Amino acid sequence: MRLDKFLKVSRIIKRRTVANEACDGGRVSVNGKTAKAGLDVKPGDIIEIAFGSNTTRIEVLSVAESIRKEDAQSMYKSL
Numbered sequence: 001m002r003l004d005k006f007l008k009v010s011r012i013i014k015r016r017t018v019a020n021e022a023c024d025g026g027r028v029s030v031n032g033k034t035a036k037a038g039l040d041v042k043p044g045d046i047i048e049i050a051f052g053s054n055t056t057r058i059e060v061l062s063v064a065e066s067i068r069k070e071d072a073q074s075m076y077k078s079l
Contacts, residue, residue, distance in 0.1 A: 001063045003030065003047075004037035009067060010075040012049070012058065022049065046079070 001009075007019040007028075022028050023037035027050040030039055041047070045060045057079040067075065 001041050001065070002037060003028065003035055003039045003041050006041045006060070006063065006075075007047075007049075009064065009072070011069065011072040012056075012076070027051075047076075 004016050004019040004023055007013040007022075008016040013019040013022065019028075020037045023035060023039075026034050028035050029048045030041065030045050032046075035047075041060055041063060043060050043062055047058050047060065049056045049058075058076040059079055060075070061077055062075050064075065
């Protein structure tokens with residue numbers, strides 16, 4: 001699954017266009033490397049997102065095309 005779509009489906013970032021802009025702006029890295037929006041995400045990947053002065057680290061646990069809002073947090077684990 002594309003990185004920008006994963007961020008939207010898992011509800012880490014609210015809209016896909018915002019996720020796309022964050023990736024293009026160099027604020028998202030996967031496994032220590034700056035990532036583009038089209039990067040393939042798979043379980044076990046570590047994603048770091050810079051939100052202003054805060055950095056969020058998560059581990060991808062599962063990938064699903066669509067998921068209910070209540071179950072979205074089961075797709076990742078905060079580190």
